[in-house]
């Protein structure tokens with residue numbers, strides 16, 4: 001079973017990121033120029049999570065997750081804890097939640113703002129962009145036993161910044177994904193959680209023609225063997241709370257992919273994919 005909580009992204013360098021627009025000063029009718037969102041690099045090692053800035057003004061921020069671990073992918077997750085709920089309580093509740101304890105699931109759903117994340121591998125950073133308001137944010141590596149974390153302080157009013165150029169979007173519902181538009185295999189896509197529970201995205205490349213029914217059947221059979229339809233490429237996007245949006249940068253081969261979420265369901269305790277949260281999309 002996949003107990004990994006989060007997710008991933010990809011790297012194309014800064015080429016596609018929002019560039020600074022300069023409005024002609026003479027024409028008052030032109031839209032106001034917006035600065036590109038700043039990038040914070042987050043280096044994840046076995047011992048520490050290091051951010052290139054510990055403080056930033058509110059608004060859109062791009063995160064670049066870099067894997068510096070000895071082995072295994074770094075799975076960066078951003079979150080904000082509600083008042084009275086601690087990181088220690090969260091690390092106690094997460095294993096219970098993934099064992100199907102619905103009280104623990106409700107606790108981690110309701111006491112944490114899950115603010116996306118990205119998986120990074122040695123050769124490939126993970127990228128995501130989101131709007132952060134004033135507050136204290138926690139950065140963790142979901143793929144790590146040790147309690148390694150780091151903090152980011154976001155200050156002031158939201159600055160209007162230029163979002164990354166993206167194509168297509170993945171809307172998330174309970175229980176399913178709705179890919180819209182021409183989503184590129186290499187490039188930014190918007191992710192929008194329009195449901196009433198947190199979700200994440202596990203992307204698995206599959207052979208051409210693979211159906212949702214085939215993937216569901218495999219999962220329901222126990223999912224222990226290697227499915228005949230699976231190909232090697234995969235990636236994942238972090239846990240995102242209801243009514244939250246982010247952009248995620250893909251860097252995958254073109255082809256067909258299964259979208260799955262394994263976040264535990266607050267009513268049944270089952271990972272969402274086992275309740276049918278599986279959909280298919282083709283990346284151009």
Ligand SMILES: [Cu+2]
Pocket residue numbers: 198199200261262263272273277
């Ligand atoms: Cu889910």
